[in-house]
Structures are given as C-alpha cells and as structure tokens.
Amino acid sequence: xxxxxEILFLVIIISGFPALACAYGINAHKQIVVESAKIWQxxxxxxxxxxxxxxxIDWRCSADYDLGDDIYIGSAEEDNVNNGVFCxxxxxxxxxxxxGLNGFLEHFWDPxxxxxxxxxxxxxxxxxxxxxxxxxxxxxxxxxxxPSLEPECGDxxxxxxxxxxxxxxxxxxxxxxxxxKDEAYYWLGRVAHLISDLGVxxxxxxxxxxxxxxxxxxxxxxxxxxxxxxxTSRNYTRRNPILGHEYQFECLPNLPCxxxxxxxxxxxxxxxxxxxxxxxxxxxxxxxNKRENLASYGNDFYSTLDGNIEIFTPNLWNGEAFPFxxxxxxxxxxxxxxxxxxxxxxxxxxxxxxxxxxxxxxxxVNAPECPNEFGPPGSLVYMCxxxxxxxxxxxxxxxxxxxxxxxxxxxxxxxxxQPISLRPLTNGxxxxxxxxxxxxxxxxxxxxxxxSVANRPECxxxxxxxxxxxxxxxxxxxxxxxxxxxxxxxxxxxxxGLDSVYITNVELFPLSEGRVPIVTRLDAVALGNGLWVLP
Ligand SMILES: [Zn+2]
Ligand SMILES: [Zn+2]
Numbered sequence: 001x002x003x004x005x006e007i008l009f010l011v012i013i014i015s016g017f018p019a020l021a022c023a024y025g026i027n028a029h030k031q032i033v034v035e036s037a038k039i040w041q042x043x044x045x046x047x048x049x050x051x052x053x054x055x056x057i058d059w060r061c062s063a064d065y066d067l068g069d070d071i072y073i074g075s076a077e078e079d080n081v082n083n084g085v086f087c088x089x090x091x092x093x094x095x096x097x098x099x100g101l102n103g104f105l106e107h108f109w110d111p112x113x114x115x116x117x118x119x120x121x122x123x124x125x126x127x128x129x130x131x132x133x134x135x136x137x138x139x140x141x142x143x144x145x146x147p148s149l150e151p152e153c154g155d156x157x158x159x160x161x162x163x164x165x166x167x168x169x170x171x172x173x174x175x176x177x178x179x180x181k182d183e184a185y186y187w188l189g190r191v192a193h194l195i196s197d198l199g200v201x202x203x204x205x206x207x208x209x210x211x212x213x214x215x216x217x218x219x220x221x222x223x224x225x226x227x228x229x230x231x232t233s234r235n236y237t238r239r240n241p242i243l244g245h246e247y248q249f250e251c252l253p254n255l256p257c258x259x260x261x262x263x264x265x266x267x268x269x270x271x272x273x274x275x276x277x278x279x280x281x282x283x284x285x286x287x288x289n290k291r292e293n294l295a296s297y298g299n300d301f302y303s304t305l306d307g308n309i310e311i312f313t314p315n316l317w318n319g320e321a322f323p324f325x326x327x328x329x330x331x332x333x334x335x336x337x338x339x340x341x342x343x344x345x346x347x348x349x350x351x352x353x354x355x356x357x358x359x360x361x362x363x364x365v366n367a368p369e370c371p372n373e374f375g376p377p378g379s380l381v382y383m384c385x386x387x388x389x390x391x392x393x394x395x396x397x398x399x400x401x402x403x404x405x406x407x408x409x410x411x412x413x414x415x416x417x418q419p420i421s422l423r424p425l426t427n428g429x430x431x432x433x434x435x436x437x438x439x440x441x442x443x444x445x446x447x448x449x450x451x452s453v454a455n456r457p458e459c460x461x462x463x464x465x466x467x468x469x470x471x472x473x474x475x476x477x478x479x480x481x482x483x484x485x486x487x488x489x490x491x492x493x494x495x496x497g498l499d500s501v502y503i504t505n506v507e508l509f510p511l512s513e514g515r516v517p518i519v520t521r522l523d524a525v526a527l528g529n530g531l532w533v534l535p
C-alpha cells in the first residue's frame with residue numbers, strides 16, 4: 001500500500017499538482033496583508049506603497065524576488081517556495097539547491113514545546129544545524145498516509161517561527177539597512193505570510209491539512225479573501241475595537257506587560273514575542289480536517305523552559321471571545337455557526353498580529369544600529385542596553401533610575417539589548433560602564449557579568465569581580481574591568497568554547513551590602529576586545 005501511494009505521489013508531482021495552497025488560499029493571504037495595514041493607524045506611507053501587488057506571482061517551486069515585488073507578492077509567494085520534497089520529489093528535506101527551505105512544510109509550529117519533541121527527544125536545530133535547537137518543533141514526520149515523507153535531519157520539519165526569525169535576521173532587516181528596500185519589503189511579505197499561518201489552529205497544533213498530504217482543514221477552507229475584507233469594513237469596525245489595536249510586542253493584550261519572557265526563552269527577540277503570543281492565542285481553538293478523522297484539541301497553557309506547564313491567567317481571549325477546545329464543535333449540527341465564530345475571533349487576531357509585525361519592522365529598521373559583536377582586537381564598542389540606545393560618555397543618560405533609591409537591595413542591573421558572542425576574544429575582554437553621577441565615583445563597586453551558551457539554557461553562569469575606577473572619557477569617569485577568558489568556563493558546561501559563549505548581562509554592584517546604590521543612572525556601556533582597551 002505504501003509503495004502505491006508513493007508512486008501515486010510522484011505521478012502527481014510530475015504532472016504538476018493541482019492548487020496546493022497552505023494556510024488559507026493565496027488570495028486570503030494577500031487580503032490579510034492589505035487589511036492589516038488598516039489596523040495600525042500610524043502606518044507610514046512607505047509601507048502602504050508596498051502593498052500594490054502589481055507584479056506577477058512566481059509559479060510554484062520558483063518563488064524568488066523579482067524587480068517590483070512587494071509585501072503583497074511576498075505574502076503570496078511564500079507558498080510557492082522551491083523545496084526538495086514537493087518540487088523535485090527527492091524526499092530529502094535538506095538539499096543543496098533548496099538551502100534547507102521547504103516552503104509550506106515549514107509553516108507549522110507548536111510553541112508548547114520549547115526544546116523537546118512530543119516523544120521526549122531533543123528537537124534538532126534549525127536547517128539541520130546544531131545550534132538554534134529551541135522552538136523548532138514544526139510539522140512532525142507522522143503524516144498519516146504518507147509515511148515516507150521524512151525530514152532528513154530529524155523527525156520534524158523546521159518551525160514556522162525559526163524560518164521567520166531566519167528571514168528577519170538575514171534578509172528583512174539587513175536588506176533594509178543596506179538600502180535594498182524593495183527586497184526587504186518582499187521578505188517582510190514572506191514573514192507576514194508566516195505569522196498569518198499562525199492564526200490557523202491546524203498550524204499551531206501540527207495537523208497536516210493539504211490536498212496532497214491530507215484533506216483540507218475545515219476552518220482554513222472556510223476563510224477566503226472576501227471574508228477577510230469584512231473585518232475592516234466600516235460596518236464591522238464601528239461596532240468592534242480593531243482599528244488601532246495592532247499587537248505591540250512590549251505589552252500584549254491579556255498578557256501581563258511584565259510577563260517573564262526569560263521563563264520561556266533565554267534570549268527572546270521582539271519577533272519571538274509576537275510570534276509566540278500569536279501562536280499561543282490561536283492554540284485555544286480546536287480544529288479538524290475535512291475527510292480524515294484528523295482533529296486537534298485547543299489548549300490554554302504554555303510550557304516554560306524548565307518544562308513546567310502554566311495556564312495563561314487571565315485567558316488570552318478574555319473580553320474578546322470564548323474559544324471552544326473540542327473538535328466535536330466542528331462536526332456537530334452547529335458546525336457552520338461555530339466556524340463563523342472562529343473566524344470572528346481568529347481573523348481579527350491575525351490582522352492585529354500582521355499589523356503588529358509592520359510596526360515592529362518599522363521600529364527595528366529605524367532604531368539606531370546596536371552592535372552585536374566585538375570589533376577587531378584592540379577596539380571598543382558602545383553597547384545598546386534593553387532600556388535604550390547606545391551612547392558615548394557625556395551624551396546623556398541611557399538608563400534612568402537603575403537602582404531604586406528606596407530599595408535596600410543592592411543589585412543594579414543593566415541588560416545588554418542582545419547577547420554578544422565572545423567568539424573573537426582570544427586576548428581577553430574589557431568592560432567599561434559610565435555612570436551619570438554628580439558625585440565622585442566611590443571605589444567600592446563590583447561588576448557582575450552573566451554568560452550563556454547558545455542553546456544550552458541549563459548552562460548559564462555569572463562572574464563577580466571588583467571594578468576599578470577609570471578611565472575618564474569626554475570628562476566622564478567610568479568603572480572598568482579587564483578579564484582574560486582562560487578560566488571562564490565552568491566544568492558543568494563541558495565542551496563550551498568561546499565560539500558558543502555569549503555575554504548577556506552586565507551589572508554594577510556596591511560592595512557594601514544594604515547601601516543605596518551610588519549609581520542610579522547610566523551614560524554608556526562599552527565592551528572592548530582585549531585587555532585594558534581604551535578608545
Ligand atoms: Zn503557508
Ligand atoms: Zn494551512
């Protein structure tokens with residue numbers, strides 16, 4: 001039986017398979033990127049101009065950027081990406097010619113599995129690499145009537161989120177910064193497609209639902225472009241708060257603004273926050289396929305990195321909708337009304353997510369560039385902190401009220417906005433912190449540095465050492481510390497070398513406990529490649 005199916009499958013490939021769209025039809029995807037632009041009301045004209053979609057959409061298996069492509073075209077073409085499995089029938093997920101990309105087979109993500117698979121194995125890394133092991137649980141190799149569809153480098157495909165993060169880091173943001181704006185917008189469209197897919201329960205519950213690999217998903221099939229359009233109509237928006245409600249990654253609806261992101265990701269990017277929230281919220285809903293008995297239950301929980309299961313409190317849909325978690329709701333006599341109810345919740349949810357993506361894009365491409373690595377040996381780089389942009393000494397405060405003056409706790413903590421790889425450091429490291437202080441600096445401070453190892457959350461450690469006063473730069477006195485890195489690695493992180501170690505946090509600490517910190521504002525923080533590096 002298996003053999004026959006394989007042969008059938010290849011015949012379909014060779015004969016050019018019929019419409020093979022994933023996550024809504026392509027038309028629904030295009031409509032979503034257009035309607036989402038109406039949700040974020042401050043959207044710049046520059047983005048609106050990238051939604052025209054005048055170009056032709058590349059044929060399936062041949063999607064790439066062409067002159068004139070924009071967000072609209074990108075959002076359509078994500079479903080037409082060349083991949084070994086469907087386009088050449090190699091059954092190999094990772095081939096040289098596809099760079100490990102597999103189109104719609106990588107449009108799935110279950111965010112409740114940070115590092116393991118449902119069978120208790122470690123997830124394999126993104127694109128068959130060793131690193132990037134977190135949150136990579138995509139479609140599982142258990143597609144019922146096609147057991148031969150095996151991802152070559154593990155028992156699951158890459159996740160929707162990791163694919164998006166890869167596009168974001170390597171295409172969307174750098175292309176824009178390099179002045180290749182048209183390309184950046186095309187890839188933004190591809191990422192918009194991915195986050196739209198996370199608005200479909202089947203995609204966050206790993207249920208294959210495609211005319212080729214399974215039957216259609218009931219909900220996805222229910223959604224078309226004209227339905228999407230309805231949720232931005234005057235008739236709808238007059239009665240429902242949706243305009244101006246784009247998801248803001250800093251503070252998401254029904255999720256506490258001080259949510260402990262570190263409990264779910266060691267280095268959560270802004271894009272991660274948006275994707276994780278979108279997927280988690282969609283997961284509340286049940287789903288079912290059309291012809292097979294494939295169904296998935298909804299859930300209202302998430303898993304921390306430690307593997308603890310937590311219930312969202314409040315419910316992420318609080319005040320918005322009442323999700324149903326049983327797939328029976330999609331097969332009973334009320335099924336049509338239930339599908340409509342899902343669309344009434346999930347389409348606005350999707351539009352807000354894509355609108356939030358546009359906003360995040362705009363913020364990131366217009367933010368001053370934060371160095372994410374050390375310069376060449378002997379050089380010094382000024383760092384961005386979570387709280388603000390990089391500064392040089394004397395140009396003003398970048399972190400205010402670092403210490404709480406009423407607080408006797410002596411810890412004052414400045415987090416780097418992104419982890420910095422120690423890779424180039426063979427001659428040691430210099431840390432400089434410049435307080436903004438009217439008083440002369442006191443010689444009783446210590447640095448506390450935190451290190452982590454890529455993809456080994458169990459492997460973080462800290463190092464506490466006395467700070468030295470000086471140097472003075474632009475008239476501002478700083479604290480400094482130089483370290484050689486030979487003794488840095490604790491034995492429980494066996495095998496970790498400079499290549500995989502990151503510095504994540506820098507703190508300044510008064511030596512004498514219980515004192516009010518002298519440093520409450522910070523002017524600049526710098527990291528130098530080598531011992532006693534000065535500008
Ligand atoms: Zn898709
Ligand atoms: Zn789909």
